[in-house]
Amino acid sequence: MRLAVLxxxxxxxxxxxxxxxxxGHEVSALARDPARIHPRPGLHVVGGDVRDPAAVARALDGAGAVVSTLGRPRRGPDICTDGIRTVLSTMAGGGPRRLVVLSNYGVADSRxxxxxxxxxxxxxxxxxxxxxRMEALLRDSGTDWTVVRAPVLTDGPRTGRCRAGTDLRLSFTxxxxxxxxxxxxxTELHDTAYVRRSVAVTSPAG
Known part of the structure; x- marks a missing residue:
């Protein structure tokens, strides 16, 4: 599958x-600074801002699904809200339907x-x-979205193990x-368990 990664x-x-x-996916990566992405086989870098409809359309062209890991700096624009608004508009115009989005535990109904x-x-x-605000836009959209609410992220290795659930309560650990x-x-790109749902994830010990 060709994926658009934001x-x-x-x-x-x-x-x-x-x-x-x-x-084994092909990846179309949208980046304001393409020089920050190391070129590799199967990777297509699209220069542009996620708030620019033309740049988003180029990134989503031919993609079967979208993965967003957009994050707002503590001081700066609401990049998640503004970016996802642009992405949803593009998807509504005939783009891919599947969208998996990174969010934070503690927002909306997990607050x-x-x-x-x-x-x-x-x-x-x-x-x-x-x-x-980003999650509210997703809930009102017609896309097949999944929101993944994460706790603190680390640089640890891939273990292939995690706990996940729509009602999961996370703690300081x-x-x-x-x-x-x-x-x-x-994995959620091909799973239907959490389509149009928000799911919290943590390590088994969390």
């Missing part, structure tokens, strides 16, 4: 691109009254608000490696 130069996005290529969630909002309110996150997101 946020491909971020720490999680780079791992998603690497693993997708290892799994539980726990110390973990309270501290997350204290430290990264703008980031989480951006994710929350919750962690997942970017490698395991990438594996889960790519």
């Amino acid at each position: 946020g491909a130069t971020g720490r999680a996005g780079r791992v998603v691109v690497d693993r997708a290529l290892q799994r 539980h009254r726990t110390a973990y969630v309270a501290v997350s909002w204290l430290l990264a309110r703008a980031v989480l608000r951006d994710k929350e 919750a962690r997942i490696s970017r490698a395991d996150l990438a594996e889960f997101m790519l």
